[in-house]
Amino acid sequence: MKYFTYILRNVRRNPIRSMLTIASMSISLFLMMILLSFFAMNDESTSAARIYNRIVVMNANGFAGMLPISDLAQIREMDGVLAATPFSWYGGKYKDEQMPFAQFGIDADTIFTILDEYTVPKDQLEDFKKNKDGCIIGRKLAEDRNLKVGDPLPLKGDLFPVDLDLSIRGIYDGDINRDLRMCFFHWEYFDEALKRTAMAGASSTSLAGDSGRRSGNAGTIFVKCKSADVMAPLSSKIDDHFRNSDNPTRTQTEEAFGKMFVEMMGDLKNTIYWIGGAVVISLLFVAGNAMAMAMRERTTEVAVLKAIGFGKPLVLFLILAEAVIVAGLGGVLGSLGCKALCDFVDVARYSGGFLPFFYVPWNIALTGLAVSFFIGLASGLAPALLAANSSVINGLRKVV
Amino acid sequence: MSQTASIELQGVDKEYRRDDFKIPVLTGLDLTVAEGEFLALMGPSGSGKTTLLNLIAGLDRSTRGKVIVHGQDLGDLSEAEITRWRAHNVGFIFQTYNLIPVLTAFENVELPLLLTSLSKRKRRDNVMTALKVVGLKDREHHYPRQLSGGQEQRVAIARAIVTDPYLLVADEPTGDLDRTSAGEILDLLEQLNQEFQKTILMVTHDPLAAERASRTLHLDKGQLVDDKVREARVPAAS
Ligand SMILES: Nc1ncnc2c1ncn2[C@@H]1O[C@H](COP(=O)(O)OP(=O)(O)OP(=O)(O)O)[C@@H](O)[C@H]1O
Ligand SMILES: [Mg+2]
Numbered sequence: 001m002k003y004f005t006y007i008l009r010n011v012r013r014n015p016i017r018s019m020l021t022i023a024s025m026s027i028s029l030f031l032m033m034i035l036l037s038f039f040a041m042n043d044e045s046t047s048a049a050r051i052y053n054r055i056v057v058m059n060a061n062g063f064a065g066m067l068p069i070s071d072l073a074q075i076r077e078m079d080g081v082l083a084a085t086p087f088s089w090y091g092g093k094y095k096d097e098q099m100p101f102a103q104f105g106i107d108a109d110t111i112f113t114i115l116d117e118y119t120v121p122k123d124q125l126e127d128f129k130k131n132k133d134g135c136i137i138g139r140k141l142a143e144d145r146n147l148k149v150g151d152p153l154p155l156k157g158d159l160f161p162v163d164l165d166l167s168i169r170g171i172y173d174g175d176i177n178r179d180l181r182m183c184f185f186h187w188e189y190f191d192e193a194l195k196r197t198a199m200a201g202a203s204s205t206s207l208a209g210d211s212g213r214r215s216g217n218a219g220t221i222f223v224k225c226k227s228a229d230v231m232a233p234l235s236s237k238i239d240d241h242f243r244n245s246d247n248p249t250r251t252q253t254e255e256a257f258g259k260m261f262v263e264m265m266g267d268l269k270n271t272i273y274w275i276g277g278a279v280v281i282s283l284l285f286v287a288g289n290a291m292a293m294a295m296r297e298r299t300t301e302v303a304v305l306k307a308i309g310f311g312k313p314l315v316l317f318l319i320l321a322e323a324v325i326v327a328g329l330g331g332v333l334g335s336l337g338c339k340a341l342c343d344f345v346d347v348a349r350y351s352g353g354f355l356p357f358f359y360v361p362w363n364i365a366l367t368g369l370a371v372s373f374f375i376g377l378a379s380g381l382a383p384a385l386l387a388a389n390s391s392v393i394n395g396l397r398k399v400v
Numbered sequence: 401m402s403q404t405a406s407i408e409l410q411g412v413d414k415e416y417r418r419d420d421f422k423i424p425v426l427t428g429l430d431l432t433v434a435e436g437e438f439l440a441l442m443g444p445s446g447s448g449k450t451t452l453l454n455l456i457a458g459l460d461r462s463t464r465g466k467v468i469v470h471g472q473d474l475g476d477l478s479e480a481e482i483t484r485w486r487a488h489n490v491g492f493i494f495q496t497y498n499l500i501p502v503l504t505a506f507e508n509v510e511l512p513l514l515l516t517s518l519s520k521r522k523r524r525d526n527v528m529t530a531l532k533v534v535g536l537k538d539r540e541h542h543y544p545r546q547l548s549g550g551q552e553q554r555v556a557i558a559r560a561i562v563t564d565p566y567l568l569v570a571d572e573p574t575g576d577l578d579r580t581s582a583g584e585i586l587d588l589l590e591q592l593n594q595e596f597q598k599t600i601l602m603v604t605h606d607p608l609a610a611e612r613a614s615r616t617l618h619l620d621k622g623q624l625v626d627d628k629v630r631e632a633r634v635p636a637a638s
Binding site for chain 1: 450483484486487492498500502
């Protein structure tokens with residue numbers, strides 16, 4: 001590109017102004033990337049769950065309802081089921097942390113057959129199976145809190161009137177876009193603790209009406225299907241099977257199950273899109289103003305170029321290219337930079353437990369980049385058209 | 401060989417409009433310039449010298465009358481066509497040099513060649529030739545701010561001649577220069593006229609500058625009032 005030198009020199013002509021434009025572009029896009037990624041990432045990781053052929057059974061009335069543990073055996077008998085585990089949220093507090101990390105009572109024999117995207121060393125898994133008070137935690141959870149195999153993990157009951165004194169028997173690992181901050185312990189260990197409190201009569205009055213918090217509750221049941229095609233028929237079969245029981249069920253794919261949580265934040269999502277729109281518009285003004293200032297200073301120069309024989313389309317192109325480069329540099333720094341940073345630094349760690357994992361999906365980063373190019377084009381258009389159509393003789397007459 | 405008409409103006413009027421107000425600048429102008437002439441255009445400020453130059457160089461259009469340059473009636477060309485025509489046929493030299501400050505001497509001179517389909521290598525050859533003609537071969541990497549006024553003007557002249565146009569227009573090319581530098585610029589223009597047979601149209605306020613031309617025209621109140629042919633300096637017919 002023979003005009004590239006001239007375009008680049010123009011970008012660098014007023015370095016402070018270009019840098020300020022690039023900085024405001026990149027900072028705003030950086031923040032936008034974080035906000036948008038939060039939803040996109042949730043969507044993407046729940047959609048990604050599709051490939052694991054898992055379905056989730058819960059009480060038809062939601063999480064407060066009971067899903068008897070006896071359902072588990074019946075589900076395991078059904079055709080198309082590879083494995084099934086209870087999956088019961090505990091939500092205990094670790095030390096003085098306000099936000100509980102994810103802890104689930106599960107079946108030690110099947111959990112890693114079902115969540116087969118995670119890996120655990122064999123000896124650790126065996127050790128976990130043998131120890132009733134054992135637990136397996138994610139690598140990032142271990143790193144955040146400096147926990148090792150063999151360490152105790154005392155959890156204080158919050159939703160449930162029991163404390164669990166767990167000991168860490170293994171650490172699981174997996175892709176960085178999967179949740180590496182969960183804790184799995186024996187469902188039976190949890191249930192026995194609940195039985196003991198029930199027998200002692202402690203707190204039983206306060207929990208009388210809340211069947212979901214009594215012993216014998218599987219919470220939810222995660223089922224690994226033998227193939228993708230059985231997921232839908234199996235889901236209906238399970239729901240049909242329990243329709244006339246005391247606790248009818250609702251079974252859906254893990255993807256749909258995950259989306260329920262995302263949808264709970266629906267309004268927030270819209271608000272964030274509005275904020276994103278406002279940011280784009282204000283960036284248009286910032287970049288447009290910088291470009292207009294640049295062109296005002298170059299009135300004579302543009303006239304000289306046109307006198308020499310540079311046609312309107314070429315002048316238009318030169319200015320638009322300059323605007324796109326400035327905005328695009330901000331876009332590269334803001335969106336790709338944000339992605340690189342989030343891939344490199346574990347942002348979730350600093351969210352105080354609010355986010356189990358965080359990354360900027362490619363489609364969001366590329367959208368950010370495209371937005372910056374659009375801002376470049378749109379902000380450069382008015383100054384470029386003005387310059388391309390400006391009068392040569394007036395531009396030359398202007399005293400500099 | 402008889403002189404072919406290089407520039408021909410027939411009954412040219414030029415008026416500017418400001419709101420409903422017409423300001424006549426040139427009225428019923430006739431002019432014939434032969435190929436290879438070095439013409440000086442003088443006249444009081446506001447007499448329309450720049451306006452006339454702009455008409456001939458294809459930067460502006462006459463209100464009435466014909467402007468024919470090198471056989472081309474400029475009135476027949478669309479805006480895009482006349483822009484292309486300028487790129488091929490006219491070299492511009494301005495009082496304030498008007499080099500692009502962010503480009504080196506080399507890159508400034510190369511600018512008009514970017515519009516052609518010449519290879520990078522060929523462009524380089526042509527730029528270096530032009531810089532050699534103006535005596536600034538060793539300054540190709542200098543930016544305009546690193547050059548003296550006289551040197552800047554010489555780079556501007558190199559830019560004007562690099563595409564080998566046959567008409568050079570210069571609007572007070574020595575107006576911002578000291579005597580010595582002005583003399584060098586005039587030497588150069590004279591050389592371009594005599595050695596390279598360029599037709600040159602130069603506006604000037606300086607009678608000494610006008611001395612160098614083969615003919616001097618005086619413009620006053622919209623009319624060419626005086627036309628002195630200096631017999632001694634008729635251009636060599638080619
Ligand atoms: N774009 C324009 N609009 C209105 N009037 C104009 C315009 N350009 C030039 N004029 C007027 O036309 C007249 C001639 O201007 P021109 O610049 O051609 O004079 P000049 O002989 O070159 O003067 P100088 O020696 O000061 O450069 C002046 O009165 C000027 O005010
Ligand atoms: Mg003038």
